[in-house]
Amino acid sequence: MFDRFTTGLVVAAACLLGGLIMLVLRLRDRNPAYSWWVAGFTLFGLGVVLGRLKPYLGPLAVPLPALIALFGVGALWAGLRAFEQRPFPFLAVLPPAIWLIGLTLVEPTYALKPFVFNLAIGTGTLLIGADIMRTAKRPFSARSCIGIVCLIETLISYSQAVALFTLRNEIGDGPLTGWMTFAPFQTGIAMIAIVLFGILMISEVSHRRLHRLATTDPLSDALNRRGFFEKGTAALGPHEKASRAAVVVFDIDHFKRINDAYGHPAGDRVIAEFAARARDQLRPGDIFGRLGGEEFALLLPRMNREEAALIADRIRAVLSATPIQYGDHAISVTASAGLAAAPRDGTDLDRLIAMADAALYTAKQNGRNRTALHQKEPVQLHHLTSPARTG
Template sequence: MLAALDLTTLTVTLTLVTLSMTLLLALAAWHAGTEQGLRHWALGNCALMLGLLLNVNQQHLHHSLSVVLANGLMTLGLGVIWLGVRAFKGRSQPQWGPICAAAVIMLLLWFFRFQVDRLDIRYAVSSVTLGGLCLMCARELLIRAAQPLRTAYWFSGSIALLYGFCLVARPLAVLFGWQSDLPVLDSPLQNLTLLGAMLAQIGMASGFILMTHYRTAEALHRLSERDALTNTLNRRSLQEQAHVLLNLMAQRGQPVTLIMVDADHFKRINDEFGHQTGDAVLCHLVARIGQHLRSDDLLGRFGGEEFTLILPGLDTERAAQVAERIRQGLCSNPWESESKPVWLSVSLGVACSEHHGYDFNTLLSAADAALYRAKALGRNRVELAPAPGADLEDQMALRLLSQFRHNLDV
């Protein structure tokens, strides 16, 4: 059945498929912005397309073009596609590798065509090289990754793996006589190779676009729940995750502590050093806080220079120790600017579920009251939330004093 396939039809189909895939990848690369990999894939697919078109027209072109140059272009194309996979994953790209591989292949094919005419060796050289590059792409893609990106990785990688094995096995088919007595371009092996090339091109191009789609969707999801400056949870996401965590800890009967952190005199930093430095100081604050957190702790930006920590499994005493370590760490480690260090202190309010229950808003209000107390008593200190039923007039007086100090920034 494969022998009965018309080579002209296969060639036209291959031309249309390769051209369509190249245009599709080029358009995707055009709109990809800073996304790494797509431009490599578009350029690689273009070189692969030209090489395939030259190769299937051996009856009409000189072998220096249809054999030597064609296989060089296909090698270069697959090599650039491999570079694109590495670029997409954020890995280094040895730019000269594909160029050197293409040059070596062209030299070998020229020798075994014009100096020593050996079809079997040319088949072996081109098949093993192209198949090896496909397997290298598969090796980069068939890895552990988080969903949904893993689906796209494995889809593209499986196609590269299957076609790579087929290309590597092609010399064995010639060795065992499956090439038959037909001319090279009319053999079942050549027709099968062309069909496989078309399917592999469609599949891998679709897989690359799927990878880009999932990467973009993942980035959008991350932006929807993360603060753009500090990469901490934003307020909405913090509340959602906090409710889930508090319900879980309530079922287990374990304590949860919420800590409010506020940078002292942050307006002065912005006024003296500029908002760009202020942003860098906030990132420094988050980095210092992160050194004291565990993997299951939550940290979110509540607004401005205020941050909220949720520490599951810690009671008031242990959480207060964490808060004190955070305060001391920030006081003793300024942000180093080019001109002079920027010193920063923080005030912290601590509220635990032992006294205030597992409701997020109740804990937040209690920790906020403790934060106002820390501000009113001079800043740069840790204060525990007052027990329920404490003197409301004292709490209101401290809140007013804290607000007055904040307005004067003293």
Template sequence: MGACFLVALKRLGVSADPPEARRRPAIWGVALATILAINLGLAGLVLGPLVSVESMIQGMEALALALLVAGIIVITLRCIRLSLMIIYLLSMAIFAQASIAFMIAEHWSHLWWLAHVIFITGFLLLSYGVVHSFRTTRSFCTVYSQAEVMQQLRDQQAQTQEALAKLEVANTRLTHQAATDWLTGVANRRQFMKQAKEELARAKRYDIPLSLLCLDLDHFKVVNDVHGHQVGDQVLKHVTSTMENNLRPQDLLARVGGEEFQVLLPDSDIHQASEIAERIRASLHELEIRLHDKVVKVTVSLGCAQRGQDGEDIDSLMRIGDQRLYEAKALGRNRVVTGASIWIQVDTQGVRDPGSRFKGGPDR
């Protein structure tokens, strides 16, 4: 028992062997053969003429005492404070006392009987620790104290919380990716339509203005044809960033096509929308995008629509806004059409020009 206890102490903290390894017949065969060899060896010594029975008993008790004391020293030096291991420590101390009593007692004397009582006491204490741990874990192969089980539960809970946090981050990232344009990072068409319907319902409920801007970059196909699509993608990113810098926090910018954008303007009438649109147009007109030793300039045409005078649903606003966008294209591009007035670009100054209505759909 002392030898087995020392081996167990050496493996304390080491991961258990997998179940398939523990079930191998060879392992159990070696263990049983070892025990049988020890018993046969001891029987041979006792029955043989070389060693007397008394000397054999004294030697076995001395060996047991040495192994038990070695186990106590190992537990003390390693500062093992697990509940079950403390019970093992007390049991080993009691067994060591029983070995000393057996070594100095004569057969059938009161000290000999006391040695048996001491040994039984240690066995009962050891049995209590094992049974208590079994009641905690319901398994002899995973015997732990209640404190160890609670620590394992806390560790598992911490791992679960960490996994849930990572899952929440992943879900947030996926939700964001599903709602944004992959290139520019602004809202995509699906997210824009969802939020536009919500804002439109709020505007109707509280009778507040709401406007929509439809934007399209002028001659953007030329940028792709001359400089390549990679440069075109970089231009779109710069254009998007510039437009965002000219919007309010409550405004929603979305990319709805290749070079087509829409802006939802809550709490804004057509005049406020035209001012925001002109600010965007002027900023893009002045923007110089430097890429690979090249300077790329773009302009934008915009059409504005307001809830109420141009329709009560998002489809109507988008249709009117797109019509006015085409009208801005027909009138020379790089301008804003609001229905009541047209903002155009002359050199670097924006001026109002009532203009005329466009009936067709020119090339963008």
């Protein structure tokens, strides 16, 4: 059905395509994943080419081509792990081990050699597919499609292995004919699919990384102003259907004094530490960002004013409880907070921020180190009595 030349040509072409694409990406990006992928496609393609040159390989004609191809499968898996900054998969050596050990155990018949290879490559694709699906965050992403392709390849390879073992006597000295020639050809189709879905996966991840860079403040690792408004607006929903939520605006007290007394690097340290301590007090789904300078904003979905005020006070408490270390200095820091709530104070994030900012101004006017709620005349709530260190 599928002659060996056609099969080898399809697989080699798929590997060449994948290797060249990954090489181009490697030249543009020093991510080690691309090196692994170049090696993986190259080794698998080389194994296929050597398989067509068996008459010239002497005693290595049987073990070498398949061994190289199986190491290629392991390199592709290692590349996926490196791309996701996960550790090297030591089980990647299992398929080559199955091949080498299997050759020493089975009878030297024509059918049992491809039986062992199908068993080995099926195990390799099973490990990769299971690893991808086990860690999948989105069921229909390009990454998940690679996992599905690998699992289909496993099913075909294992089915072929069972058939080869069962029909080994009928096959005799070969060659394989009919549907038994499909598995190697299907490997080429799978390689092409992996290349295409791999390009889509790289594109998706690159887009997410660029978006994160564009919406994250590098100093505090919180959302920047753009990111906060983007996520916050989506969380609130349409103005006419805005859900219950609270917005808190924080401002670090006497921040200019800290900069003047200890230097701007100390101020940067204070900003980063405030952000880290604040994040520790938040729920999954709470939206926290740095609006600029020493000012931060927090959106608390599904929370009323009183509950939000407790969160704001808790954040201020953990900030003031322990001085921030900078070199030999222990810098005592406090913060003030202003709070507004939807839908009471508005349904638009810009308006809620403005109302919370007005409440923050009241908190500053009333002595700092406290939380104020927005109303016609904002009034303060709980406050901490420890003074800010002003240098």
